[in-house]
Amino acid sequence: MCSIRGKFKKDFELKKDKLYYTDFITVGDSVGFEYNQDGSGVITKVKERKNHLSRKLPKVRGASYRGERLEQVIAANIDNVVILTSVHQPEFNNRVLDRFLVSVESSHLNAIIVLNKIDLDNSGTSEQWQKLYEDIGYKIILTSTKTGEGIESLRNEILKSKSLFWGQSGVGKSSLLNLIFPQLSFKIGEISKFSSKGTHTTVTSVLKKVEDNTFIIDTPGIREIDPYGIRKEDLCHYFIEFGKFINECKFNTCTHHHEPGCEVIKAVEKGLIIKQRYESYLRILDTIEDDINF
Ligand code: GDP
Ligand code: ZN
Numbered sequence: 001m002c003s004i005r006g007k008f009k010k011d012f013e014l015k016k017d018k019l020y021y022t023d024f025i026t027v028g029d030s031v032g033f034e035y036n037q038d039g040s041g042v043i044t045k046v047k048e049r050k051n052h053l054s055r056k057l058p059k060v061r062g063a064s065y066r067g068e069r070l071e072q073v074i075a076a077n078i079d080n081v082v083i084l085t086s087v088h089q090p091e092f093n094n095r096v097l098d099r100f101l102v103s104v105e106s107s108h109l110n111a112i113i114v115l116n117k118i119d120l121d122n123s124g125t126s127e128q129w130q131k132l133y134e135d136i137g138y139k140i141i142l143t144s145t146k147t148g149e150g151i152e153s154l155r156n157e158i159l160k161s162k163s164l165f166w167g168q169s170g171v172g173k174s175s176l177l178n179l180i181f182p183q184l185s186f187k188i189g190e191i192s193k194f195s196s197k198g199t200h201t202t203v204t205s206v207l208k209k210v211e212d213n214t215f216i217i218d219t220p221g222i223r224e225i226d227p228y229g230i231r232k233e234d235l236c237h238y239f240i241e242f243g244k245f246i247n248e249c250k251f252n253t254c255t256h257h258h259e260p261g262c263e264v265i266k267a268v269e270k271g272l273i274i275k276q277r278y279e280s281y282l283r284i285l286d287t288i289e290d291d292i293n294f
Contacts, residue, residue, distance in 0.1 A: 002041035084167025098280035
């Protein structure tokens with residue numbers, strides 16, 4: 001167990017509101033430390049991060065924010081972000097997935113989408129979603145912890161790397177991780193008890209070593225990821241299939257919302273951009289407009 005050298009904290013607090021000092025060391029960081037005489041340690045330096053995933057600090061009831069929403073770093077030095085979803089129970093929600101993908105893209109991370117509980121799919125929905133995301137260029141793996149389908153593929157994707165796992169409660173994160181790494185023995189079917197009260201400075205993710213050179217970062221307290229620091233005019237860059245159209249729009253300030261001569265809107269009409277993705281885009285655009293981000 002390590003504590004943090006006091007000087008460190010002070011230097012950081014000068015730069016940021018001290019409420020948020022926890023962000024300067026986060027899960028996944030490489031640190032230097034020294035031993036104390038009692039065998040405990042003290043962190044003396046933090047290596048520069050290769051990358052990090054963050055979100056807008058969630059609103060906490062009763063807390064005053066003076067208008068701004070700050071960045072909360074969730075983890076650093078991540079090779080894969082595994083976004084877990086399920087076909088049913090809970091019902092697949094592409095808007096939640098797309099919102100997460102925006103965070104992943106804006107942080108330049110590698111996404112792996114998992115669509116779990118395909119044993120519950122009697123109508124071929126999962127294959128349709130699979131095709132849709134594959135056509136965009138994403139890796140998407142269909143799994144079932146009941147039949148074992150897809151488990152080996154997922155395992156192969158994450159071996160010898162550091163993977164962050166995120167999914168809404170109930171999608172089967174614990175079941176999947178237990179199947180891939182039995183030593184983890186997460187409890188199945190337990191809604192994680194997480195209270196937002198008083199925990200807004202705590203990053204509730206945990207890194208676990210599961211095999212040689214293989215690490216997972218579990219995110220039990222992270223219910224939602226609100227993309228941080230994204231401007232309205234930049235959002236389109238994080239919908240990767242919009243890329244080949246955005247420079248062709250009539251106005252270079254186009255937000256692809258209603259503007260005349262918008263090539264993104266034309267591409268949606270022609271079926272070159274999938275409607276559901278465009279709808280996700282509009283929704284997120286809306287939430288950016290409502291926030292004071294900067
Ligand atoms: P978590 O909240 O994401 O960690 O989800 P759990 O692993 O605790 O699973 C929630 C519920 O979904 C449990 O009742 C599991 O048995 C069930 N479940 C998990 N994976 C599957 C699956 O592939 N198919 C079906 N039908 N049920 C699953
Ligand atoms: Zn446009």
